[in-house]
Amino acid sequence: MGILEKISEIEKEIARTQKNKATEYHLGLLKAKLAKYRSQLLEPSKKAGEKGEGFDVLKSGDARVALIGFPSVGKSTLLSTLTKTQSEAASYEFTTLTCIPGVIEYKGANIQLLDLPGIIEGASQGKGRGKQVIAVARTADLVLMMLDATKGDVQKTLLQKELESVGIRLNTKKPNIYFKHKKGGGIAFNAVCPLTKVDEKLVQLILHEYKIFNAEVLFREDCSADDLIDVISDNRIYLSCLYVYNKIDQISLEEVNRIARQPHSLVVSCNMKLNLDYLLETLWEYLSFIRVYTKKPGQPPDFNDCLILRRGVSVEHVCHSIHRTLAQVLKYALVWGTSAKFNPQRVGSHHIVHDEDVIQIVKK
Numbered sequence: 557m558g559i560l561e562k563i564s565e566i567e568k569e570i571a572r573t574q575k576n577k578a579t580e581y582h583l584g585l586l587k588a589k590l591a592k593y594r595s596q597l598l599e600p601s602k603k604a605g606e607k608g609e610g611f612d613v614l615k616s617g618d619a620r621v622a623l624i625g626f627p628s629v630g631k632s633t634l635l636s637t638l639t640k641t642q643s644e645a646a647s648y649e650f651t652t653l654t655c656i657p658g659v660i661e662y663k664g665a666n667i668q669l670l671d672l673p674g675i676i677e678g679a680s681q682g683k684g685r686g687k688q689v690i691a692v693a694r695t696a697d698l699v700l701m702m703l704d705a706t707k708g709d710v711q712k713t714l715l716q717k718e719l720e721s722v723g724i725r726l727n728t729k730k731p732n733i734y735f736k737h738k739k740g741g742g743i744a745f746n747a748v749c750p751l752t753k754v755d756e757k758l759v760q761l762i763l764h765e766y767k768i769f770n771a772e773v774l775f776r777e778d779c780s781a782d783d784l785i786d787v788i789s790d791n792r793i794y795l796s797c798l799y800v801y802n803k804i805d806q807i808s809l810e811e812v813n814r815i816a817r818q819p820h821s822l823v824v825s826c827n828m829k830l831n832l833d834y835l836l837e838t839l840w841e842y843l844s845f846i847r848v849y850t851k852k853p854g855q856p857p858d859f860n861d862c863l864i865l866r867r868g869v870s871v872e873h874v875c876h877s878i879h880r881t882l883a884q885v886l887k888y889a890l891v892w893g894t895s896a897k898f899n900p901q902r903v904g905s906h907h908i909v910h911d912e913d914v915i916q917i918v919k920k
């Protein structure tokens with residue numbers, strides 16, 4: 557039996573099995589098996605001459621955003637609208653056959669936007685260009701999942717499943733489980749809170765399925781069997797995802813309102829150029845961008861040139877992004893803006909900067 561068949565057998569068995577206390581262990585074990593086979597699928601093929609894991613497009617700019625969606629939802633139309641690059645758009649499916657990069661220039665940031673071929677159900681198992689598209693998605697800072705607003709929620713459910721099955725987790729955090737493989741000593745299992753989804757026996761069963769007999773496992777939150785499998789597998793990718801519903805010029809206002817209220821979702825019309833400003837603003841938020849301006853002593857800040865950084869960075873990061881060696885010679889920094897208690901505040905390298913702060917570096 558090939559891996560794909562084994563996977564489908566297990567999926568069927570999981571679907572058949574009623575979920576209750578008595579089947580809990582059996583289901584946990586099946587899920588572990590499933591994850592194991594899927595991760596075998598993810599391993600790069602060793603066959604010589606088999607080409608095309610991903611499209612070779614160099615990363616550039618401050619962040620990379622990958623456009624993922626079914627054929628003809630309007631991905632290329634969006635790229636051509638938001639960037640100077642033109643990507644052919646047409647009413648037939650699979651117009652785009654490769655990866656086409658463009659650059660969104662917004663509030664001083666350069667965001668690399670990747671137009672990609674449409675993907676369909678079965679993409680993760682190699683249908684269409686699915687595997688290559690997914691390989692590109694794994695390299696992105698953000699997935700922009702484009703959906704056809706006239707088609708309800710099916711596209712979203714299907715695509716999410718495709719991405720899940722290859723280890724991509726959208727808008728979720730890595731489960732808070734400490735896991736360490738050991739050379740001996742058996743399995744030391746602990747939890748810092750009451751667990752409602754697994755018990756020690758299930759954890760052991762799952763670990764044994766992975767041939768792990770010596771390990772330290774500490775649940776720091778009430779995680780599930782799936783969470784544990786994600787942590788053991790260690791090849792999961794946690795990505796932010798924005799669901800962008802296009803073609804709202806074709807649906808009712810009630811439907812627009814319903815969709816726009818869903819989490820991580822927003823509505824646009826590329827053809828009518830509706831709500832695209834809000835899309836850019838939201839992209840900026842999701843990428844956690846902030847702008848920091850620099851200032852030389854005795855001169856006004858340079859507001860034409862900002863540093864694009866991520867929320868939560870310190871003065872040390874700011875130094876690094878100006879010059880590789882600057883942090884080493886930092887004496888202190890003067891900061892103006894919302895991160896400062898008074899203007900200017902004299903701060904050290906650990907001070908966290910805010911959006912639109914102005915900073916002056918004083919060297920030793």
Ligand SMILES: Nc1nc2c(ncn2[C@@H]2O[C@H](COP(=O)(O)OP(=O)(O)OP(=O)(O)O)[C@@H](O)[C@H]2O)c(=O)[nH]1
Nearest residue numbers: 628629630631632633645646650651652674826827
């Ligand atoms: N009504 C409507 N049609 C749109 C909108 N945006 C794009 N389209 C149309 O949808 C069709 C597909 O657009 P594309 O940009 O080629 O879609 P795609 O997702 O890149 O398609 P593939 O490359 O084939 O995967 C074209 O006929 C577009 O004119 C929109 O906002 N409203």
Ligand SMILES: [K+]
Nearest residue numbers: 628646648651
């Ligand atoms: K198309």
Ligand SMILES: [Mg+2]
Nearest residue numbers: 631632651652
């Ligand atoms: Mg296209």
